[in-house]
Amino acid sequence: MRIIDRPNKKGGTRTAKAGIVLVAAALGALLFLCPAASAQQRTIVLDPGHGGLDVGAKGKFGAVEKDVVLAISLKLKALIESNLDYRVVLTRDKDMDVSLENRAALANNNDAAVFVSLHANGSFRKKAHGSETFFLSLNSTDEESRKLAYQENTAAGVGDRIVEDDKNLIQMILWDMAQSAYVRQSSRLAEIIQRELNVLLATENRGIKQADFKVLRGVACPAVLVEAAFISNPEEEQRLIDDAFQARVADAVFRGLSAYLRLLRRD
Amino acid sequence: MAKFRTPLVILLAVLLVGLVYLFIASISPERIANRAETPETPADVALLAEETRTVTLFFPREDDGLFVPETRSIPASGSIAQEAEAVLNELIKGSSKGLPSALPPEAKVGQVFVTKDGTAYADFSKDLVVAHPSGSDAETSTVFAIVDTLAFNFKSIKKVFILVDGEEKETLNGHVTLDRAFTPDFSLVAKD
Ligand SMILES: [Zn+2]
Numbered sequence: 001m002r003i004i005d006r007p008n009k010k011g012g013t014r015t016a017k018a019g020i021v022l023v024a025a026a027l028g029a030l031l032f033l034c035p036a037a038s039a040q041q042r043t044i045v046l047d048p049g050h051g052g053l054d055v056g057a058k059g060k061f062g063a064v065e066k067d068v069v070l071a072i073s074l075k076l077k078a079l080i081e082s083n084l085d086y087r088v089v090l091t092r093d094k095d096m097d098v099s100l101e102n103r104a105a106l107a108n109n110n111d112a113a114v115f116v117s118l119h120a121n122g123s124f125r126k127k128a129h130g131s132e133t134f135f136l137s138l139n140s141t142d143e144e145s146r147k148l149a150y151q152e153n154t155a156a157g158v159g160d161r162i163v164e165d166d167k168n169l170i171q172m173i174l175w176d177m178a179q180s181a182y183v184r185q186s187s188r189l190a191e192i193i194q195r196e197l198n199v200l201l202a203t204e205n206r207g208i209k210q211a212d213f214k215v216l217r218g219v220a221c222p223a224v225l226v227e228a229a230f231i232s233n234p235e236e237e238q239r240l241i242d243d244a245f246q247a248r249v250a251d252a253v254f255r256g257l258s259a260y261l262r263l264l265r266r267d
Numbered sequence: 268m269a270k271f272r273t274p275l276v277i278l279l280a281v282l283l284v285g286l287v288y289l290f291i292a293s294i295s296p297e298r299i300a301n302r303a304e305t306p307e308t309p310a311d312v313a314l315l316a317e318e319t320r321t322v323t324l325f326f327p328r329e330d331d332g333l334f335v336p337e338t339r340s341i342p343a344s345g346s347i348a349q350e351a352e353a354v355l356n357e358l359i360k361g362s363s364k365g366l367p368s369a370l371p372p373e374a375k376v377g378q379v380f381v382t383k384d385g386t387a388y389a390d391f392s393k394d395l396v397v398a399h400p401s402g403s404d405a406e407t408s409t410v411f412a413i414v415d416t417l418a419f420n421f422k423s424i425k426k427v428f429i430l431v432d433g434e435e436k437e438t439l440n441g442h443v444t445l446d447r448a449f450t451p452d453f454s455l456v457a458k459d
Contacts, residue, residue, distance in 0.1 A: 049441065050441055054441050055401075056401050056402070056441060057400060057401045057402035057405070058400065058401070065401070065402070100437065100438065100441075119402075119403065119442075120402075121402050121403055121404050122400050122401050122402020122403070122404060122405050123332070123400070123402055123404040123405050123408070124327065124367045124368060124369055124400065124404075124405050124408055125327060125329050125332055125367045125404075126329070126367075127329055127330065128332060128404055134403070211403065211407060211442075211443065212443060212444045212447075213403070213442055213443065213444065214437055214438045214442070214443075214444040214446075215442075217444065225403075227403050227404075230402070230404070231402070232400060232402060232405070
């Protein structure tokens with residue numbers, strides 16, 4: 001048994017080193033391939049939250065988040081395409097299930113300049129109201145422990161099978177870290193969009209916040225998640241199903257995006 | 268080797284008999300009868316009081332969602348896992364002061380397991396997800412009500428991994444990631 005064990009252990013350490021090099025190389029490639037919206041990049045990915053079986057938050061009068069955010073996203077797409085020189089890709093253009101990973105993948109596969117996930121908020125508190133914009137929060141210690149776990153796993157070396165596992169693990173680590181390179185730009189984008197929401201919606205300013213939203217994690221470009229009003233609040237639910245209000249949300253995000261893209265071009 | 272075996276066996280037998288005697292004595296009918304009676308003397312009340320522990324629960328307040336503390340008493344079992352389960356059960360029961368609850372009342376606590384490095388794995392029935400209203404705000408409240416409450420009451424709990432039906436979930440209900448352990452965020456506790 002020992003004789004079989006030893007080469008495996010060596011192999012494991014080698015795999016670990018190779019793994020680290022791979023992670024570093026791939027991260028480098030990721031940064032190189034996805035610079036912050038250079039002149040050639042002309043795609044904005046809009047992500048209407050939820051869809052299909054996942055209805056999202058629900059209102060007292062029967063409105064559901066997935067419908068409201070799709071309506072807003074379609075309006076926003078039209079606004080962008082008729083006013084800006086950008087192509088818009090929607091993660092869904094009808095009521096259907098789309099996994100959170102596929103939403104991020106769509107942004108990455110299209111070399112998106114910007115990714116905006118659109119939501120309406122839901123709360124346990126009946127009176128909760130207002131709009132806010134999120135960008136990803138990074139838990140650095142957690143990433144550290146993930147990397148550590150990865151190193152330990154590979155160093156342990158339990159035979160040839162681990163090689164396949166390594167690949168998955170590397171992909172997982174990479175995927176989880178994609179947004180980390182863009183957090184500063186994402187915070188800037190969140191700030192600019194939030195400012196427009198405050199001006200146009202007359203909903204309470206809940207500010208910009210950081211949260212660990214799965215959908216933002218794997219996106220390799222500036223990415224934010226907009227929570228326009230609370231569908232769980234009956235008053236705001238009425239506004240959210242109103243066509244004019246939806247158009248104002250779309251307009252606010254559009255203005256925020258335009259301002260952000262202008263800033264990028266100036267840099 | 269064989270020489271040592273006989274005395275060892277005798278020693279073990281004596282120990283075993285002693286233990287069995289102690290066990291039987293501890294559950295003698297007299298004691299069982301005493302336990303069944305309602306405590307009357309102050310001494311008995313004090314004894315019962317010793318067996319409970321005061322814990323702090325966090326509930327979001329209506330106007331801004333910041334957590335406010337509420338105290339409860341739970342049986343003090345001495346086991347962190349058991350006490351943590353009791354704390355989470357109290358959290359699910361909801362506020363006694365009429366504050367909104369951050370967990371759906373349908374949710375049930377499975378087991379809590381605390382690792383040496385201070386990560387608590389808190390398992391809930393799938394009702395935590397199925398009966399959840401969804402929404403960023405609601406999901407954030409749920410996660411941090413659980414994490415802050417556990418970390419506040421148990422010094423050895425540094426972070427909390429929330430499981431559903433014994434398994435890791437991608438998100439709570441479409442927004443907040445559940446595939447990692449959360450460290451507490453006490454900035455969500457109201458300062459006034
Ligand atoms: Zn949502």
